[in-house]
Amino acid sequence: MGRLQGKVAIITGAAQGMGAAHARRFLAEGAAVTITDIDAERGEALARELGERAAFYRLDVADEENWATVVDATEARFGPVTALVNNAGIIGSPTRCADLTQAEFQRVCAINQTAVFLGTKHVIPAMIRAGGGSIVNISSISGIVAIYGTPNVAYAASKFAVRGITKQVAIEYGKQGIRVNSVHPGYIKTKMMTDALDEDGIRVASASVPIGRVGEVEDVSNLVVFLASDESGFITGSEYIIDGGLTAL
Numbered sequence: 494m495g496r497l498q499g500k501v502a503i504i505t506g507a508a509q510g511m512g513a514a515h516a517r518r519f520l521a522e523g524a525a526v527t528i529t530d531i532d533a534e535r536g537e538a539l540a541r542e543l544g545e546r547a548a549f550y551r552l553d554v555a556d557e558e559n560w561a562t563v564v565d566a567t568e569a570r571f572g573p574v575t576a577l578v579n580n581a582g583i584i585g586s587p588t589r590c591a592d593l594t595q596a597e598f599q600r601v602c603a604i605n606q607t608a609v610f611l612g613t614k615h616v617i618p619a620m621i622r623a624g625g626g627s628i629v630n631i632s633s634i635s636g637i638v639a640i641y642g643t644p645n646v647a648y649a650a651s652k653f654a655v656r657g658i659t660k661q662v663a664i665e666y667g668k669q670g671i672r673v674n675s676v677h678p679g680y681i682k683t684k685m686m687t688d689a690l691d692e693d694g695i696r697v698a699s700a701s702v703p704i705g706r707v708g709e710v711e712d713v714s715n716l717v718v719f720l721a722s723d724e725s726g727f728i729t730g731s732e733y734i735i736d737g738g739l740t741a742l
């Protein structure tokens with residue numbers, strides 16, 4: 494039996510990168526999965542490839558009305574939602590604080606931070622109906638430490654905020670069977686990383702990681718599956734760093 498047999502999951506930002514890897518693993522472990530993203534073309538193609546236990550809905554995570562529709566559609570199709578992976582995120586402009594506009598700061602926070610609140614808010618009633626559930630919030634090592642050399646106060650602020658949302662909601666809903674944890678990846682090989690670093694940059698990044706390589710999307714899926722599964726039933730309000738030892742330095 495799969496480790497997520499019978500679970501109904503919504504994964505945001507799942508058309509590519511880590512979100513797509515999580516969708517594949519969740520399906521393989523027996524879950525039904527709603528793939529969501531603003532990239533409808535990629536998202537629909539992935540859902541088609543994964544078969545009838547997968548569905549795609551276009552969801553801009555920063556749009557509250559959109560969330561209500563997606564949660565209702567998922568429940569109608571697969572049953573009450575029992576897992577949510579708040580994965581969608583953007584880096585935003587690598588600009589030092591004094592030069593960063595308020596509009597850019599708010600754009601990054603809307604997608605990385607407010608959206609985590611919105612998704613959490615909208616799945617809680619469904620999870621209560623289902624008797625419980627697991628919310629996995631994807632933050633970053635930028636939600637644990639400041640990263641020297643990559644100026645981005647909006648990203649740092651939003652990813653630190655994800656830890657706060659995680660811990661507060663975990664204690665508010667623990668007795669109703671809802672667990673909430675955050676995941677803090679270091680360098681992981683996705684488009685987000687290759688947009689930010691050229692090949693030389695990736696080599697330098699790999700050499701700086703104590704384990705000697707950057708992460709693969711599957712490394713993170715292993716952790717997310719564990720947190721979504723009943724194997725982690727006594728774990729809530731916790732943060733999980735997955736960075737090959739980078740923040741241990």
Ligand SMILES: NC(=O)c1ccc[n+]([C@@H]2O[C@H](COP(=O)([O-])OP(=O)(O)OC[C@H]3O[C@@H](n4cnc5c(N)ncnc54)[C@H](O)[C@@H]3O)[C@@H](O)[C@H]2O)c1
Binds near residue numbers: 581583604631634
């Ligand atoms: N790649 C890394 O090295 C790394 C490290 C630490 C944390 N993270 C975090 O992991 C998560 C996934 O990152 P990734 O590397 O897979 O990125 P990615 O850029 O490969 O994929 C992100 C996905 O999010 C979608 N998205 C963007 N804005 C959206 C919105 N408003 N609504 C819905 N979907 C939206 C994009 O279309 C894309 O499909 C992000 O939260 C990111 O901050 C990534």
